[in-house]
Amino acid sequence: MERRAIEEEINKLQVEKLRIESRIISLQSQLNQNGQQKQLDDKNLSGWKTTSSPPYGDHGLSKELIYRYSRHLLLPDFGIQGQANLLNSSILVVGAGGLGSPVALYLAACGVGRLGIVDNDIVELNNLQRQIIHTEAFIGKHKVESAAAACRAINSTIDVIEHKGALLAVNALDIISKYDVVVDATDNIPTRYMINDGCVLLNKPLVSGAALGLEGQLTIYHYNGGPCYRCLFPTPPPTSACQRCSDSGVLGVVPGIIGCLQALEAIKLASSVGVSLSGRMLLFDALSARIRTVKIRERSLNCDACGENPIFTKKLFRSFDYENFTETPIFDLSCENLMLLSKEARGSSNEYEELLNNGKPHVLLDVRPAHHFQIASLPNSINIPLPNIEKELFTIDSALKEIGQCKETDSLYVICRRGNDSQIAVQILHQNGYSTAKDLIGGLISWANLVNCDFPIY
Amino acid sequence: MAAEEPKSEKGYDDDDDDDDDDETKSVSVNVLFFARARDLTGKSVVSLKIPCGSSAGSTMERLLCMFPRLQEICKSMLLAINEEYADESTLLKHGDELAIIPPLSGG
Numbered sequence A: 001m002e003r004r005a006i007e008e009e010i011n012k013l014q015v016e017k018l019r020i021e022s023r024i025i026s027l028q029s030q031l032n033q034n035g036q037q038k039q040l041d042d043k044n045l046s047g048w049k050t051t052s053s054p055p056y057g058d059h060g061l062s063k064e065l066i067y068r069y070s071r072h073l074l075l076p077d078f079g080i081q082g083q084a085n086l087l088n089s090s091i092l093v094v095g096a097g098g099l100g101s102p103v104a105l106y107l108a109a110c111g112v113g114r115l116g117i118v119d120n121d122i123v124e125l126n127n128l129q130r131q132i133i134h135t136e137a138f139i140g141k142h143k144v145e146s147a148a149a150a151c152r153a154i155n156s157t158i159d160v161i162e163h164k165g166a167l168l169a170v171n172a173l174d175i176i177s178k179y180d181v182v183v184d185a186t187d188n189i190p191t192r193y194m195i196n197d198g199c200v201l202l203n204k205p206l207v208s209g210a211a212l213g214l215e216g217q218l219t220i221y222h223y224n225g226g227p228c229y230r231c232l233f234p235t236p237p238p239t240s241a242c243q244r245c246s247d248s249g250v251l252g253v254v255p256g257i258i259g260c261l262q263a264l265e266a267i268k269l270a271s272s273v274g275v276s277l278s279g280r281m282l283l284f285d286a287l288s289a290r291i292r293t294v295k296i297r298e299r300s301l302n303c304d305a306c307g308e309n310p311i312f313t314k315k316l317f318r319s320f321d322y323e324n325f326t327e328t329p330i331f332d333l334s335c336e337n338l339m340l341l342s343k344e345a346r347g348s349s350n351e352y353e354e355l356l357n358n359g360k361p362h363v364l365l366d367v368r369p370a371h372h373f374q375i376a377s378l379p380n381s382i383n384i385p386l387p388n389i390e391k392e393l394f395t396i397d398s399a400l401k402e403i404g405q406c407k408e409t410d411s412l413y414v415i416c417r418r419g420n421d422s423q424i425a426v427q428i429l430h431q432n433g434y435s436t437a438k439d440l441i442g443g444l445i446s447w448a449n450l451v452n453c454d455f456p457i458y
Numbered sequence B: 001m002a003a004e005e006p007k008s009e010k011g012y013d014d015d016d017d018d019d020d021d022d023e024t025k026s027v028s029v030n031v032l033f034f035a036r037a038r039d040l041t042g043k044s045v046v047s048l049k050i051p052c053g054s055s056a057g058s059t060m061e062r063l064l065c066m067f068p069r070l071q072e073i074c075k076s077m078l079l080a081i082n083e084e085y086a087d088e089s090t091l092l093k094h095g096d097e098l099a100i101i102p103p104l105s106g107g
């Protein structure tokens, strides 16, 4: 054979080899999955719990549980008594998100007797970067179902209770009252006040964690005579100060770390081991790799929840409007809600598409932060982040000049992510003489939903 | 006298040149900003010269002049001096570290 023909034959065979190899890998993984499912089915049929032996000795642990938790039992500071306490305890985890994921996983693994999980959300693809309890297979399903399944897969010997739906003032006391310890792993201020007040009314310790961006906070409220959330923050912060992960972003491992610490503090409380974080707040700063623990104030005698003359009764609690009190919605609406402009000062995505199709010269101003603009932007748009607009009006002027327009033009459009900041920007532009500037309703999200489904949503 | 240099923190700022140059009457403190306070000031720490005997409250007022946007969180935050609880009336000494801690709510 000619040298060239041999080389060609080798190439062909190598391609074929690759194809066969990848086919083998794919078939093997199918086989493994079926096998695992079969094992799981077998296990469920035989029933792990039914093979459990009777308790051995006074502590009540069977030989299976002694083996399962042996590494805990070996700890002199924890031991069989700590484990027995844990097995007899119940912990409620409110929120199965970034914080709640490690909390629930560790509480299930470590053998909390009864583990309750509350959440009203559905698993979404953009949760998986940090909410490690959920898997791709559960996208579109309830977080509570997904989290409970993960916990049961780790430990089938504990009770996992699913509370599907939001924790609200009307149902919170009924749910909280069934548990010894409450873990606040929620993502919003009104729910944080509500859980606090509920825990004070029912006298439950509250392990409270929060994380955003590259920072986390952790403390224990209403425990051992320590302060509650209202003692520290009698006045809720304004809405603008209550940033959400869906707006500000969060590095996935940051809530993971705070969640792990919450699990630890909850385990210590439930097993009566160690010194709790009550009266101190742990501040975690991922960027500078620094953890600080600061002393916080004592219980306030004037506190509305836990003071000498508290205003909260169970009855008032059930009807208290936490969203109104904090001026913040419980649910992340993730859509436009500002209504600053008149109808004439706003355009729709479809109108803008028409304008593009007609080839009408115009200027599109994108007022998102620069790092948002880098993710995705519309062609030919100019990025001036909202806080900089007044400083950079000259950029707008020169862009308008290029298309032969002046300030009063009706060819100046403003867009942002969701259609809130764009309204603020148009107001600023109007005040500066750009009298017919318009914003695009619903921002880029609306553009992606109504006009171009290939445009990335984040 | 130059303000004491905070060590390798993001947003380090040292140009708060105070009018009060009398060393005997002013002290240097570091102010640490957390969470939303960091967004609002764009800094995680500033070094500040304050009159001797200043309280956390009066230092806060000074900070509000420097960073008016801090107004947003000043009704809902914790203060700590050298990691110990402080209120508005707690006095600051030379070299103290004043932490301004608004609550985080995300999860």
Ligand SMILES: [Zn+2]
Binding pocket: A227, A228, A229, A230, A231, A232, A299, A300, A303, A304, A305, A306, A307
């Ligand atoms: Zn209180």
